[in-house]
Amino acid sequence: MSDKEFWEDFYSNKKGTLEPSSFATYVFEEIKLSGNLVELGCGNGRDSIFFAEQGLEVFGMDQCQSTVSRLSELNKENTRFEVQDFTALGDLGKFDNVYSRFTLHSVSKEQASRTLNWAYGALNDGGKLCIEVRSVNDELCGQGTEVGKDAYVTDHYRRFVRMDEMLEELRGIGFQITYSIESKGLAVYKEEDPSIIRIVATK
Numbered sequence: 483m484s485d486k487e488f489w490e491d492f493y494s495n496k497k498g499t500l501e502p503s504s505f506a507t508y509v510f511e512e513i514k515l516s517g518n519l520v521e522l523g524c525g526n527g528r529d530s531i532f533f534a535e536q537g538l539e540v541f542g543m544d545q546c547q548s549t550v551s552r553l554s555e556l557n558k559e560n561t562r563f564e565v566q567d568f569t570a571l572g573d574l575g576k577f578d579n580v581y582s583r584f585t586l587h588s589v590s591k592e593q594a595s596r597t598l599n600w601a602y603g604a605l606n607d608g609g610k611l612c613i614e615v616r617s618v619n620d621e622l623c624g625q626g627t628e629v630g631k632d633a634y635v636t637d638h639y640r641r642f643v644r645m646d647e648m649l650e651e652l653r654g655i656g657f658q659i660t661y662s663i664e665s666k667g668l669a670v671y672k673e674e675d676p677s678i679i680r681i682v683a684t685k
C-alpha cells in the first residue's frame with residue numbers, strides 16, 4: 483500500500499479526531515494568526531475548520547481526494563479545499579500564514595526542503611510559517627524498516643526531524659525564528675505522547 487493509499491484508507495474510515503489540535507489553538511491564540519492561511523496536508527480538516535471558524539480565510543489541501551471532497555461538500559464559510567501535492571506547488575497567490583502539522587515528516591528531506599522554499603515565496607512579508615513535526619527523539623524513530631537518514635516505514639513512511647537542522651535550513655532560506663520548542667506533552671493522542679518540534683518562522 484502506498485502512503486497515499488494509507489491516508490485515503492485512514493480518512494475514508496473516518497479515523498482521527500475532529501477536535502482542533504493543540505498546535506492550532508496555540509498558534510491562533512499566542513501567535514495571533516489573522517488574514518488568510520494555507521494548510522498543507524489538512525487531513526480531515528479539523529484545524530482548517532477551526533481556523534475558518536475563528537475568521538481566517540482558509541485554503542486546505544491534501545493528496546487525498548476523499549477527504550477533500552468531503553470537506554468541500556461542507557461548504558463551510560471562509561474555506562476552500564483542493565487535492566494538491568504540497569511538495570510540488572506552483573504559484574497559488576500570496577498568503578499571510580502557511581500551516582503544516584504532522585506533514586513535513588511524511589515526505590523526504592528533498593521534498594520538505596522544496597516545501598519550505600515554496601512557503602517562503604508564497605508568504606507575504608511578515609507572514610508566518612507554522613510547523614509541527616515528529617522529532618528524532620520520538621520513541622517511534624527507529625521502529626520499522628529503515629529507508630533513509632532518520633526515515634522509517636511501519637504501516638506508513640515517517641522521516642523524523644532534527645530541530646537544529648530545520649532551524650538552520652529555515653534561517654538559510656531567509657526566515658526569522660519567532661518560536662521553537664521540542665518536547666513531549668504537546669501532541670498527546672490516546673496512548674501516544676510523541677516527542678515533537680514546533681516552529682513558527684516569520685518571513
Ligand SMILES: C[S@@+](CC[C@H](N)C(=O)[O-])C[C@H]1O[C@@H](n2cnc3c(N)ncnc32)[C@H](O)[C@@H]1O
Nearest residue numbers: 489523524525544545566567568583584585588
Ligand atoms: C498525519 S496526517 C496530518 C493531518 C492534519 N494536518 C492533522 O494534523 O490532523 C498527514 C496528512 O498529510 C497528507 N499528505 C502527506 N503527504 C502529502 C503531500 N505530498 N501532499 C499533500 N498531502 C500530503 C496526508 O494525506 C495526510 O492527510
